[in-house]
Amino acid sequence: QVQLVESGGGLVQAGGSLRLSCAASGRTFSNFPVAWFRQAPGKEREFVAVISWSGAQVYYGDSVKGRFTISRDNAKSTVHLQMNSLKPEDTAVYYCAEDPEGDYKIWTDYKYWGQGTQVAVSL
Numbered sequence: 001q002v003q004l005v006e007s008g009g010g011l012v013q014a015g016g017s018l019r020l021s022c023a024a025s026g027r028t029f030s031n032f033p034v035a036w037f038r039q040a041p042g043k044e045r046e047f048v049a050v051i052s053w054s055g056a057q058v059y060y061g062d063s064v065k066g067r068f069t070i071s072r073d074n075a076k077s078t079v080h081l082q083m084n085s086l087k088p089e090d091t092a093v094y095y096c097a098e099d100p101e102g103d104y105k106i107w108t109d110y111k112y113w114g115q116g117t118q119v120a121v122s123l
Contacts, residue, residue, distance in 0.1 A: 002026040002112040004096050009117030012086055016121070020081040022096030022114060030054075030074035032099045036081045037107050038092035038119075047105040048094070051079060059104065063089075086121045093118050 008020040022034065035050035047061045049070040058070050069082040079096060094117050097110035 002098060004098060004112055004114035006094065006096050006114040006117040009094060009119045011120045011122065014087055014121055014123055016086050017082070017084045018086065018119060020083065020094055020096075020117060020119075022079040022081075024077045024079075024098065029077035029098075033104060034072065034079045035097050035100065035104060035110065036070065036079075036094060037097060038090075038094045039116075040092040043092075045095070045107040046092075047107070049081060050100075050104045061105075083119070086119075088121045088123055091119060091121050 003025045005023045006020060008018060010018060012018055031053055033050055033052050036048040037045050038048050039045040048064055049060045049068055051058050051070045051072050055072050060068060067085045072079045096114045098112040100109045101111060102109040
């Protein structure tokens with residue numbers, strides 16, 4: 001059974017940085033793309049970033065391009081999201097997800113999810 005566990009969230013001031021991690025277990029992690037999504041209260045779940053199984057391909061949502069960086073360490077079955085220049089509008093619960101069945105930007109196409117980690121950015 002696939003398990004994804006996020007960590008690294010917290011409270012940070014605007015302009016600061018956080019590094020989120022997603023630790024996977026249960027099957028061969030290196031075979032699958034992994035994505036980060038986020039959801040703010042009262043809003044749709046939003047695509048943040050995705051990384052291919054090898055790490056060679058990465059894509060970002062428009063709102064985080066140039067500020068966030070996704071990476072993976074297949075030897076440790078972990079994906080990271082480095083978040084720099086954080087803004088109050090980045091405040092949300094951040095989720096990692098694995099194995100999209102269709103469009104990697106659509107959250108309903110993902111089979112496996114973590115429980116989420118809260119990120120709060122203050123002014």
